Amino acid sequence: MAILCLSPKAKYHLPQPSVNQIIIPEENNTAFFVDENSWVGVVESLNKKYTLSIDRLKKYEENFLRDGNDYLKITKKIPKLNLGKLGDKELGELYLKYQDKLFRYSVFIWTAFILNNFVTEKAATLLKPYLNLKSDKEKQKIFDILFQPSEKAAVFKLQEEVGAHKGKFKPEEFEKLCQKYKWLSCLDIHNEPLTKEKFKEFIKDFQKRENKKQIPFKQIIKNLRIKKEDFDYLLITKRLIYIKDARDDFRRQGIYHIRPLFAEIAKRVNIKTNDVSYLQESEIVDFLKKKIKISSKIIQARKKGFVLYFDTKRKLVCLQSNDIPKALKQFKLLKEEGEIKEITGTVASRGMVKGKVVVVKVVKDLEKVKKGDILVAVSTHPDYTLTMHKAAAIITNEGGLTCHAAIVSRELGIP
Numbered sequence: 114m115a116i117l118c119l120s121p122k123a124k125y126h127l128p129q130p131s132v133n134q135i136i137i138p139e140e141n142n143t144a145f146f147v148d149e150n151s152w153v154g155v156v157e158s159l160n161k162k163y164t165l166s167i168d169r170l171k172k173y174e175e176n177f178l179r180d181g182n183d184y185l186k187i188t189k190k191i192p193k194l195n196l197g198k199l200g201d202k203e204l205g206e207l208y209l210k211y212q213d214k215l216f217r218y219s220v221f222i223w224t225a226f227i228l229n230n231f232v233t234e235k236a237a238t239l240l241k242p243y244l245n246l247k248s249d250k251e252k253q254k255i256f257d258i259l260f261q262p263s264e265k266a267a268v269f270k271l272q273e274e275v276g277a278h279k280g281k282f283k284p285e286e287f288e289k290l291c292q293k294y295k296w297l298s299c300l301d302i303h304n305e306p307l308t309k310e311k312f313k314e315f316i317k318d319f320q321k322r323e324n325k326k327q328i329p330f331k332q333i334i335k336n337l338r339i340k341k342e343d344f345d346y347l348l349i350t351k352r353l354i355y356i357k358d359a360r361d362d363f364r365r366q367g368i369y370h371i372r373p374l375f376a377e378i379a380k381r382v383n384i385k386t387n388d389v390s391y392l393q394e395s396e397i398v399d400f401l402k403k404k405i406k407i408s409s410k411i412i413q414a415r416k417k418g419f420v421l422y423f424d425t426k427r428k429l430v431c432l433q434s435n436d437i438p439k440a441l442k443q444f445k446l447l448k449e450e451g452e453i454k455e456i457t458g459t460v461a462s463r464g465m466v467k468g469k470v471v472v473v474k475v476v477k478d479l480e481k482v483k484k485g486d487i488l489v490a491v492s493t494h495p496d497y498t499l500t501m502h503k504a505a506a507i508i509t510n511e512g513g514l515t516c517h518a519a520i521v522s523r524e525l526g527i528p
Contacts, residue, residue, distance in 0.1 A: 267362045296366050298311070
């Protein structure tokens, strides 16, 4: 689905989409590459469409909420149907309806990331004249508050609820809380909802966090005498920052609810539910509508890695096994080892600590992180939250000032 979100299929949303994309295997994970020139076209056209006025950004937010809620609505509706009694063709049609809603929502996973970087940079530039006489420490405090999302994402709401109860719940309260948030672990169909035991483990460190006293947002605006037009832009910036977090909430809730559909598809294909994720949409539809069998050998090969890209006719091509090295050579993506002596980047939360560096490449690596370690990852999301409470500092390769890692690090007061 990810490769489609920047493609011509999203032309209604992206003025200048790209077909020059490729997904490749990388150290038990996947990496997404976009041709530099086409990426510039995607970013610039998107910014031009939505960031020229606050009204356009508000329209973007409306579209996000509409498509996100439409996606969530269908994921809740489908499991209520008697899927087992549907014919293969009917199940195929239902699957395509789900895929359509998923696609329209998933486009925002990319575009919110792109727009967020532009909008927050512009907001930071607008703030500079108001902060000229402030020290670096004062600037950091002000930025921490002004760049907080307008609403809390689910994991932060949970953290707040646990903190308010100091981690102590009556059995019925704990049961209710678990039911309310057990979908947080559902990053994709490989992840099961949180059991009571895992949920208890997930929240155990939340109550230990001390709430930092902060100057209210409105008070800072008043103290800095920020102009109305700049204030309005800061408000929409905070909304965009929230959307960046809310993307994940919609997705995880959707995955939690839609699991019965994938279980039914897997049953008919005669594979495990998790294995459905290694199939292309066209392969599932061809099986359900045309009875074209799916090779179990292909599924097993894709588990070890695959390459996905658009050919010259803009048709999706998926390669596995011995075809992977050939494709990487063709696209000049064979990895070259190099020595890195210094890491540089944007500081989201200032500070200085010393600790053992632990690189987290996949979620399973989180168990390696111990109290006081430096957590290093490509990016973070709610699955990382418990571990982030153990870390002395966090380094990510993606995200910027308003990413999940930046927000959590400021909440915890760690660099």
